[in-house]
Amino acid sequence: MSSTGADDDRQGGKPAVPDHVQEAIRTLIEWAGDDPAREGLLDTPKRVARAWKEYCTGYLEDPAIHLSRVFEEVGGYDEVVLLRDIPFQSHCEHHMAPITGKAAIAYLPRNRVVGISKLARVLHGFARRLQIQERLTAQVAQCIWDHLEPHGVAVVIEAEHGCMTGRGVRTPGVGMVTSRLLGCFLEDQRSRKEVLSLMGY
Numbered sequence: 001m002s003s004t005g006a007d008d009d010r011q012g013g014k015p016a017v018p019d020h021v022q023e024a025i026r027t028l029i030e031w032a033g034d035d036p037a038r039e040g041l042l043d044t045p046k047r048v049a050r051a052w053k054e055y056c057t058g059y060l061e062d063p064a065i066h067l068s069r070v071f072e073e074v075g076g077y078d079e080v081v082l083l084r085d086i087p088f089q090s091h092c093e094h095h096m097a098p099i100t101g102k103a104a105i106a107y108l109p110r111n112r113v114v115g116i117s118k119l120a121r122v123l124h125g126f127a128r129r130l131q132i133q134e135r136l137t138a139q140v141a142q143c144i145w146d147h148l149e150p151h152g153v154a155v156v157i158e159a160e161h162g163c164m165t166g167r168g169v170r171t172p173g174v175g176m177v178t179s180r181l182l183g184c185f186l187e188d189q190r191s192r193k194e195v196l197s198l199m200g201y
């Protein structure tokens, strides 16, 4: 951490926001039709900048790190491991509008499991970036596939897109569903049916 210049701007331990970032947000406020100099908006550029750092913490991590600690003693367990209804938030890379939804993540282990919360951490690591739902779904599945080397992986994501509910066609309540199936869940119809029905699809 540097201790020069910009740090004077720190408020209660919050990170400093460079001037050019604040200026960019003031420009956006003006473009939207408001006056960035009015009282209620004075601190908005800083707040927005810090909020975006938080929305995008995924850039600071490699989500695979959460899968580095595995347990190989699985006591002969060879059935599907499923975490469902995992809420998440992301932002679409086309409008930077919120994507809000839930995910179901399953895998069929091959002698290796991870702590169950780690699957959610992998999801958040990829979600806290600018995304499209299709890629988010694929990245979560591929990460688990590469690092746990299971028999199969299934990821289903259901989400609402702010760019669709709040602008454009303005259709609230419409959910988009994406899925990525790998290994036995892709190749074997019975396994696929089983995992999707466990997920509630």
Ligand SMILES: [Zn+2]
Pocket (backbone or CB within 6 Å): 092, 093, 094, 095, 096, 097, 161, 163, 164
């Ligand atoms: Zn969008």
